[in-house]
Amino acid sequence: MDDTHQAPLRSGRLRGRTALITGAGLGIGRACALRFAQEGARLVLVDLAEERLAETRAMLPSDTTASCHTVNVTEETQVADLAAVIGDLDILVNNVGGGRPGRIWDLSVEDWDHTMRLSLRSMFLCTRAFLPGMIERGYGRIVCMSSGARNGTVWNALHMGACAYSTAKAGVIGFVRDLAIELQDASVTINAVAPGPIDTELAGPFLRAMEEKSLPYSPFRTVPMRRLGTPAEVADAVLYLASDEASYVTGTTLDVAGGR
Template structure:
């Protein structure tokens, strides 16, 4: 038996002894989720398309966190298969966070088919491929937690819609909710739960400057004015919600979409 006080068997926390795979872990919410989960004792499999950002995330993890880093494009079936082959060798993955998403903005009359397909690929294809890959093992073991990133945009977000148009992104994030609702029913007797977390305007490296610029321009639909709490959320606040739905505390919670949106 290991006598290292920082080994997974000795570390404490709400995810102690659990292995979590987080996609899009190089920036923003994915990075915050990795850090938060490491603080709660999880072993981590982190993946992103950018190796430099992945390395930066790894450097921020809690001391003693056991981690496997794997560069992959999780919209590609063959790369997802390779990712999960490496993850299985690391140990049984009991938690999956489908964080990869995004898309190209634009009014519908300006959107190309490529723009539309690119958005669906990022948010929906990646979620489908990773969930499909992980479920057989979770079902066999009778335990699993899956969390998917939706968005307040699933209901239409005023600042996105009025500023630049975002129907493709809103459609994709609404699709996450449907995905979670159906699979929660399919998996109800399996010991596996699946939920979504829907962030509002979050101060990430990519979105923060864009959202703050709306307020600086005095736009009536700035999220600082539209959100009742009159501020942007932080990536850590979203990570805290992801921690909840991936913890034992949420054992009777499945098929839900939890808003983290400042009251919006």
């Protein structure tokens, strides 16, 4: 992974806040966990994969308060059980998302549904579970993970086809836009972050392989900054929207996409 982005010193921007991050076992979710821990948040780390969660936990500063929960956030009962155990939250990061690629003529109904479940159902279930508590207590920050793919991305579209993923990531924007209006007086904000090509454990090698093959739509050629972003760079954007500094920011999408 590119390490050009230096983590700032601790400043306590999330001290006293409890933050739940879905998909915290790897990639952007793990980077959010590390960044939030630096800022003093109490963490609730959620992932399908127990061993990945344990790895993230081990990377946190030793004085971090964090609990780990092996949960499939696309399953209604599992999310409800999690909410019953966790109780109130200040910050929810709906990071889980993704989907199955494929040209539309090859895409099965299962592939399409899988993408919607992973990217949209998870966000719906977690937000529905934790939002009422935020409204009741008069404070909340929700950050949802969209993608540059919401507008179509050349490397995804031309390399393998990604209409389901692009549809789902555009759906995240509709979700955030609507709820920002519905929540007008609740002191709860909801925003999206839209990463470009990010050098995560899973996506990084795949994206770099396009450049190694000199493919014209490689992100190294089509992104103005001509490099991949780092998970830490995305985490900093999430941190801003999750912090008190973003108190008058809601319903927006913050691109972290190197100029695309």
